[in-house]
Amino acid sequence: MQKKQSVIPRLFGLGALAGTALALSGCLATTPTMGGGSKGAITGAAGGATAENANSQLERCDQSLGTLGIVEDQNSSWYQSLRNYKLGSTVPVLRMMIQQSNCFVIVERGAGMANMNYERQLQQSGEMRAGSNFQRGQMVAADYTMSPSVTFSQNTGGLNAGLAGLHRNLGVLSSVAGGMKTNEASTMLVMIDNRSGVQLAAAEGSARNMDFNVLGGLVGSSGAGSVGGYGSTPEGQIILTAFADSYNQLVRAVRNYRAQTVRGGLGTGGALGVSGGSTPASQQVDAPVRRK
Numbered sequence: 001m002q003k004k005q006s007v008i009p010r011l012f013g014l015g016a017l018a019g020t021a022l023a024l025s026g027c028l029a030t031t032p033t034m035g036g037g038s039k040g041a042i043t044g045a046a047g048g049a050t051a052e053n054a055n056s057q058l059e060r061c062d063q064s065l066g067t068l069g070i071v072e073d074q075n076s077s078w079y080q081s082l083r084n085y086k087l088g089s090t091v092p093v094l095r096m097m098i099q100q101s102n103c104f105v106i107v108e109r110g111a112g113m114a115n116m117n118y119e120r121q122l123q124q125s126g127e128m129r130a131g132s133n134f135q136r137g138q139m140v141a142a143d144y145t146m147s148p149s150v151t152f153s154q155n156t157g158g159l160n161a162g163l164a165g166l167h168r169n170l171g172v173l174s175s176v177a178g179g180m181k182t183n184e185a186s187t188m189l190v191m192i193d194n195r196s197g198v199q200l201a202a203a204e205g206s207a208r209n210m211d212f213n214v215l216g217g218l219v220g221s222s223g224a225g226s227v228g229g230y231g232s233t234p235e236g237q238i239i240l241t242a243f244a245d246s247y248n249q250l251v252r253a254v255r256n257y258r259a260q261t262v263r264g265g266l267g268t269g270g271a272l273g274v275s276g277g278s279t280p281a282s283q284q285v286d287a288p289v290r291r292k
Contacts, residue, residue, distance in 0.1 A: 041207075041241040042230070046099035054100040058244060059251040061103035066143035068191075069109030070094055078150040085235040090148050093230050093240060094247075098146075103251050107142045144200065145192045148246075150239060151204070152186035183234050184208045185242040189250050196267070201254050205245030207238050 044053030051060075070091050073079060082088070095106050108116065116139075123134035184207070191201045230236035263271040269279025275286055 041237065041244040042093050042097045044096075044100065046096050049102045051100035051102070055244065057248070058097065058101055059103070059248045060101050061251065061255070063102075064105050065103055065254060066105070067107050067140055068098065068104035068144045068146055069107050069142035070098075070146050070148070071109060072148050076149065082150070085233060087230060087233070087236050087239070090150075090230075090239075090243065094146075094148055094243060097244065097247060101247070101251060103254075104144070105140075107140050109142060109145070142194055145194055147190045147192070148243065149188045149190075150185065150242075151188050152184070182208065182210055183238040185235075185238045187239065187242040187246045189243070189246045191250065191254075198260075198266075200257070201250050203246045203250035203253060205242045205247070205249060207241035207245060209234075209238055209241075 041055055041057075043055055044051060046052070046054075049064075072090055074089075082090075091110055098104050099106050120134060122128050123132060128134060186204065186206045189203050189205075190199060192198070193200050230240045260266075264273075264279065264281045269277070269281055271281050273279060273281030273283070273285040276282070277285070
């Protein structure tokens with residue numbers, strides 16, 4: 001007599017397949033892991049002069065060079081283009097990177113200023129408790145202003161030709177299979193002296209990588225898991241890496257800083273005179289030629 005085949009292995013096999021299908025369709029999820037998200041060139045934390053889990057390639061200073069505010073031009077074309085990648089302001093991650101380096105002390109010159117002013121209004125209204133220590137003359141001046149910009153950013157798109165057979169043979173995976181693309185970015189950081197308006201330093205940085213996104217539909221990045229989306233999207237990570245490159249070069253330049261000087265005085269006429277002018281260089285142009 002032929003033995004009846006047990007249905008348990010078949011049921012187990014069907015269950016495994018069902019579980020796989022559910023996992024692929026996004027119905028199953030693992031428990032979130034603290035610190036387990038995607039990370040880019042700027043990671044960790046900063047508290048005062050202490051940095052935690054900072055990128056080891058980030059330049060660092062033994063002592064700060066002054067106070068710094070970061071202001072980005074949100075009306076510029078490069079800032080508007082960030083929305084195409086679901087990316088937000090660059091300021092939060094740049095502030096953390098700069099504080100981690102200990103080269104500058106960051107002061108608030110952005111949206112947080114509104115709340116600082118609101119607290120002062122509460123104090124002036126008499127609603128704050130005695131001893132709150134909100135007084136005039138406590139705000140720290142920004143010695144310098146740093147302005148970031150993205151001067152170039154592109155990706156080449158997918159190269160799916162070599163994956164055509166994979167698409168045909170993977171069944172359910174064929175609709176989510178991706179390809180390979182190149183991400184590139186170029187960034188600028190400009191630092192201005194707030195008292196004189198003189199540009200003290202400028203640095204360009206760049207980054208490039210190959211993104212092998214074979215299962216992009218299943219493991220694709222989402223901007224919700226990081227500050228402004230920069231740590232968890234390929235485009236965001238490449239822009240951050242370019243900014244880190246810009247900043248490292250700027251720090252190396254200002255470490256060896258030597259002030260520019262102008263014969264005739266900085267901002268008082270310069271060395272290029274014109275006839276009839278009142279600057280020292282102009283007076284020298286009009287001075288009679290001495291004959292020997």
